[in-house]
Amino acid sequence: MKEKIKERLRERIVKWEEKSKRRFYIQIKKEDLKEVVKILFRDFGFRFCTATGVDNIKNFEVIYHFSDDRTGILYNLRVFTDREKPSLPTITDIIKGAKWIEREIHELFGIGFEGNSDLRRLLLDESWPEGVYPLRKDYEYGRREELPDSLTCSISEGVKEGRTVIPIGPYHPLQEEPEFFELEVFGEKVIGININIGYNHRGIEKLSEGKHWDQVTFLVERICGICSTSHPFAYVLAVEDLLNLEIPERAKYIRSIIGELERIHSHLLWLGLAGHFLGYNTVWMWAWKTREVILDICEQISGNRNHYAMMKIGGVRRDILNSEVDGIKSKLNSIISALNLFKKAVEDDPVIHARTKNVGVLTKEEAINYCVVGPTARPSGISTDIRKIDIKNSAYPLIEFDVPVLNNGDVYDKIVVRVLEMYESVKIINQCLDRLKDLKEGDICEEVREIPPGEGIGRYEAPRGEVFHYVRSDGGNTPTRHKIRAPSYMNVLSNEVSAVGGTVSDAAITLAAVDPCYCCTERIQAVEFNKVKYRWDDLIKLSQEKTKKIRKRLRE
Amino acid sequence: MNKLKILTKSIWVFHFASGPCNNCDIEILDILTPRFDVERFGIKLVGSIKHADCLLITGMLTRKGVVRLKEIYEMAPKPIAVVCFGSCASSQGIFKNSYNRAVPVDEVIPVSAYIPGCPPRPEAIIDGIVKVVKKLRGEI
Ligand code: SF4
Numbered sequence: 001m002k003e004k005i006k007e008r009l010r011e012r013i014v015k016w017e018e019k020s021k022r023r024f025y026i027q028i029k030k031e032d033l034k035e036v037v038k039i040l041f042r043d044f045g046f047r048f049c050t051a052t053g054v055d056n057i058k059n060f061e062v063i064y065h066f067s068d069d070r071t072g073i074l075y076n077l078r079v080f081t082d083r084e085k086p087s088l089p090t091i092t093d094i095i096k097g098a099k100w101i102e103r104e105i106h107e108l109f110g111i112g113f114e115g116n117s118d119l120r121r122l123l124l125d126e127s128w129p130e131g132v133y134p135l136r137k138d139y140e141y142g143r144r145e146e147l148p149d150s151l152t153c154s155i156s157e158g159v160k161e162g163r164t165v166i167p168i169g170p171y172h173p174l175q176e177e178p179e180f181f182e183l184e185v186f187g188e189k190v191i192g193i194n195i196n197i198g199y200n201h202r203g204i205e206k207l208s209e210g211k212h213w214d215q216v217t218f219l220v221e222r223i224c225g226i227c228s229t230s231h232p233f234a235y236v237l238a239v240e241d242l243l244n245l246e247i248p249e250r251a252k253y254i255r256s257i258i259g260e261l262e263r264i265h266s267h268l269l270w271l272g273l274a275g276h277f278l279g280y281n282t283v284w285m286w287a288w289k290t291r292e293v294i295l296d297i298c299e300q301i302s303g304n305r306n307h308y309a310m311m312k313i314g315g316v317r318r319d320i321l322n323s324e325v326d327g328i329k330s331k332l333n334s335i336i337s338a339l340n341l342f343k344k345a346v347e348d349d350p351v352i353h354a355r356t357k358n359v360g361v362l363t364k365e366e367a368i369n370y371c372v373v374g375p376t377a378r379p380s381g382i383s384t385d386i387r388k389i390d391i392k393n394s395a396y397p398l399i400e401f402d403v404p405v406l407n408n409g410d411v412y413d414k415i416v417v418r419v420l421e422m423y424e425s426v427k428i429i430n431q432c433l434d435r436l437k438d439l440k441e442g443d444i445c446e447e448v449r450e451i452p453p454g455e456g457i458g459r460y461e462a463p464r465g466e467v468f469h470y471v472r473s474d475g476g477n478t479p480t481r482h483k484i485r486a487p488s489y490m491n492v493l494s495n496e497v498s499a500v501g502g503t504v505s506d507a508a509i510t511l512a513a514v515d516p517c518y519c520c521t522e523r524i525q526a527v528e529f530n531k532v533k534y535r536w537d538d539l540i541k542l543s544q545e546k547t548k549k550i551r552k553r554l555r556e
Numbered sequence: 557m558n559k560l561k562i563l564t565k566s567i568w569v570f571h572f573a574s575g576p577c578n579n580c581d582i583e584i585l586d587i588l589t590p591r592f593d594v595e596r597f598g599i600k601l602v603g604s605i606k607h608a609d610c611l612l613i614t615g616m617l618t619r620k621g622v623v624r625l626k627e628i629y630e631m632a633p634k635p636i637a638v639v640c641f642g643s644c645a646s647s648q649g650i651f652k653n654s655y656n657r658a659v660p661v662d663e664v665i666p667v668s669a670y671i672p673g674c675p676p677r678p679e680a681i682i683d684g685i686v687k688v689v690k691k692l693r694g695e696i
Contacts, residue, residue, distance in 0.1 A: 124656070125620045134655040142653040147619060201618060202575050203654040210653060222650055225579025225675070269582065272589075288589035306579045306675060 001044075001068065005075070008039055015078075020244060022390065023457055025063075027078040030088055033064075036077060037091045040066050046075065047384070048371045049459075050490075051101045052470050052483040053109040055137045060086045060111055065457070065468070072389030074457055081111065090116035097371030097490055108135040123201040134206055141210040208482040213239065213451055216479065217311050220469075224486065225306055226266045229258050230462030231484070232311035233394075234469040237458025239313045239451065240393055242473060247393045251315035251444045253432040256395035258301070258310050259460070260425040260432075264335070265294040266463035267418045271342060274415060277509045278355055279544030283345070290338040297328055315445030322441055325433045332429055339426075343419050346412075354550045356412040360498040360510030363409055370494040373487050374465020375421065379406045379413035386461040394460075399431040411509055451475070462487055509543060564689045566598020567637075570608035572628060574621025575651065579675040580614040580642040592678045599685065610637045610688070613661055616644040616651040622658035629665045637668045637688055641681075646670045 002024070006013065012035070015027040028036050040046045049065040064077040081088055090113040092098050102113045103122040110133040113119065121128070129145055204223055208216050220231040233255065240247065268291040275283025295305045301320055302308035310316050320328070346352055362372070367380040377384060385403040387396040404420035406413040455472040465487030472481040499510045573581050587594050588601065602608055605628050617625065629638075640661050643649035648660055661667060668691065671684035690696045 125623075128619070139655070144655055144657055145619075147622065147658055201620075201656050202616060202651045203656045204651075207651065207654055219650060222577040222579075222674075225577045225582055228577070228579065285589055288586065289591060292586075292589075292591045305677065306582070 001071065001073070005040075005044065008043070009036060012036055019455065020241065022073045023076070023241065024073065025076045025078055025455075027080075030079045030081060033077070033079055034089050034091065034094070037064065038094055040075060040077075041095055044068070047368075048095045048097055049074070049466070049468050050483070050485040051098070051105065052481070053105040053111060053135065054472065054481050055109065055135065057083075057137055059083055060109060062088060062105065062111065063470070064091070065470070067390075067459075069384040069389065072386075074390075074459075076457075085112075086110060087112035087114055089114050092116050095371065096369045097493065100489065100493060107133070109133055110136070134203060139206075141206065205482055205484060208479055208484075210478060212477050213313060213479065216482065217313070218309060220484065221307055221309065221311075223484065226269060227262070227462045227464065227467065227486070228307050229262045229310065230460050230467050231469070231486075233259055234458040234460040234462075234467045235471070235482075236311045236313050237391065237393060237460060238456045238469040238471045239458070240456070241458055242451065242454045242456030242471060243313075243448065245314060245393075245446060245448070247315045247446050248443045249398075250319070250436065250439045250441075251446075252393060252395045252398070253436050253439075254316045254318075254320055254444065255311065255393070256399075257320070257429050257432045258298075258308055258316075259394070260428045261294055261298055261301075263425045263463045264422050265291045265298075267422050268294070270418060270463075271415070274509065277540055277543055278352065279547040283342075286338070287342070290335050293331060293335055297331055300324065300328065312445060314448040317445075319441055319444050320433075320436060322437055325437055329430060329433050332426060336423075336426065339419070339422055346415055346419060350554050351547055351551045352415075353412065354554070355506075355547055356415060356509065357410055358408075359411045359506050360502060361408070361410045362494055362498045364407075366494065366497050367409065370490065370497070372465070372491050372494045374461065374463070374491070375414060375417050376465060376487075376491040376494065378404065379417050380409035381405065381407045384466075386459050386466050390459050391461075395428075395432050395435075398435075399428060401428050401431075464488055465491060506543070506546075564692045566600070567609045567685070567689070568600050568602045568607055569610045569612050570602055570605045570628075570632075571612045571614070572625060574613070574615040574625060575618040575656070576615030576642065576644055580644070583675045583678060583681065584612065584614070584641070587678050587681055592682065594682065594685065597685075605632045608632060608636065610639060612639050612641050613645045614641045616648045616654070617658045617661055617664070618656050619658050622664060625661070625664060637692060638665060639684070639688060640667050640670045642676060643672055643674045646672055649674065 006016070009026070009028075012028055012032045013026055014029060017025040017027075019025060026036075041048060046066040046068050049067050051065065052063045054061040054063065060081050060083060062079055062081070064079075066075045066077070067073075068075065079088060086109070088111060090098075090102060092102060092113075093115065099118070100122055102116055103119055105111050106113060106119045107121050107124055110131070124134075127147065132145065133139060204219060208219055211219055217232045217235060220235050221228045223231045268287045272284040272287035272291075275281070275287065298308060299305050302310050302318060310318060362376070362380050364381045367377050367382055372380075372382075373384070383403060383405045387394075387401075388403060391397075401424045404417050404424070406417055451473045453473055453475040455470070458469045460467050467487060468483075468485040470481070470483040471479045474480045495511055499507055502510060571581065571584055584601075586592065605611065611629065611632060613625070615621070640646045644651060645661050648657060651657060658664075669684060669688050671681060673680050676684070687696070
């Protein structure tokens, strides 16, 4: 493959670097960017992960990360642009999934993208001063901008007559992350959607530049409470990639155990919320009750119910005692009966079928085009799972497990994939625990004293899909650049196609089906000619009523 | 009679999150579910601030969030108990150097109680609720 690419790109390559066996960095001229992206994305079929902006002080650098999902190799295109008038050609006409990242780089670095007409702000608010770019190096660590006295909330304008805008969010008691959807509806039908994020933007990438390498693990843990081990996992993998370090075997197993425990409790959490949206509050309560068992195990291992602080550069922070292994196993296996119950409910219940089959479909083509990942991509026939291809310092290459893949891309398949994944996770944890017994206690960490200059990339399959961390070091105590891409960032955007065309009463479950790290989409309001019509509550009610009606009809 | 006393019967809670890591938010939902089940005491999450006796805030208050918080507080029927939940809401926590931070919650609106922890344990949350109730009753 490597040779083929070299052959195709030939004189367009300015510099070809191989940082390790799985990380290739290709420097190209910015005029060639579009051509090369087209070749990698269309002809070679690579998946676009994300793009990283870097401020080198003398110039700007943008790295486009492409993943070859068959082999797990990352091809990274590096382009430079000068500091005076930074600009690059857009790639959104080739890859739709690049829409947000270009907007983000534009607002945080001030790099323009020629040909991209939609460079509205994504994360920062309207009152943020023009021409101030927080991720540039001349923006001091810890600085903040004054807030103007009067601020208002705005809803997008220019809605055509006869159409209605339904804002969903940003705050809701049942979702955890503020995201703000505006649905444009015509009668019952959803005809457009505008997604507005940034309520939760905490500038973690900048914060990371002011923290010691070791402290960063605690910071990235707090990106998201449900994926609170996936981010540190990907981060330590990135640093270990930079160091080219192999960790002790025992640590590998412990890492995977924690990662899978998290996957189970995250999926259970989602299952509960999905049940609630469909009007099955019992499912919600049952799923969360089962989830407590997993949290107990986490507490037993790490001392905390969430935010486990287990990952460390070079290994893990705490050991699992061999004497505790059997206890953990029996607790873990006690949830299987609950899983069977959920599986049966999903398989047999005609109401669930009626509400979720052929609803919110994401086709394989769209899935590729929007570069979605994880349990949003796998129901659409994309079999990518990072655990299978690219996690060196973990137990995944050492044990056996399957990756469930389905083909319809609807909400039903998204539920089924998650339920099946939980069984796989139980299987993985059981295998890891068994192996632990054969290994010596205490050998859990490689000592790391210094981080030399260089760059590294780490990926992990979080419950919602691939998390991606890129770190760069100049040999100092802190990272000079730390790029983080969470899976929801790619997945949420796909609602542009999966929710459009459906009805309003299906919107709640469709939007929820990608499992956006929901964080509080509370205020949903439908404005019909400026009159408020629906709130998010009403939308859930609508959804629940539909379930009731179907149930009644089925009974008759 | 202390007007706040009427709030203590069955507290309805409106949950507002601004820049949390959503662990706090999950723990809030968690205490509603079977193991801890605070709904026994009539405590309930509501979807509208107009129904609420208590405003529960999580997260470090981002620039986009602070506007909404002010608006929500103005819409709230008074008296209302405002509770800062988690280290982030109480003191901006680990995010205190972020460029997207606004100001600490207690500089925007008056706060009646803080529940520290990252995230607070369910037991700590229940303890917090009890203390809020006691305070409203004028017992502490
Ligand atoms: S206090 Fe901790 S758990 Fe709560 S939102 Fe902040 S970082 Fe997350």
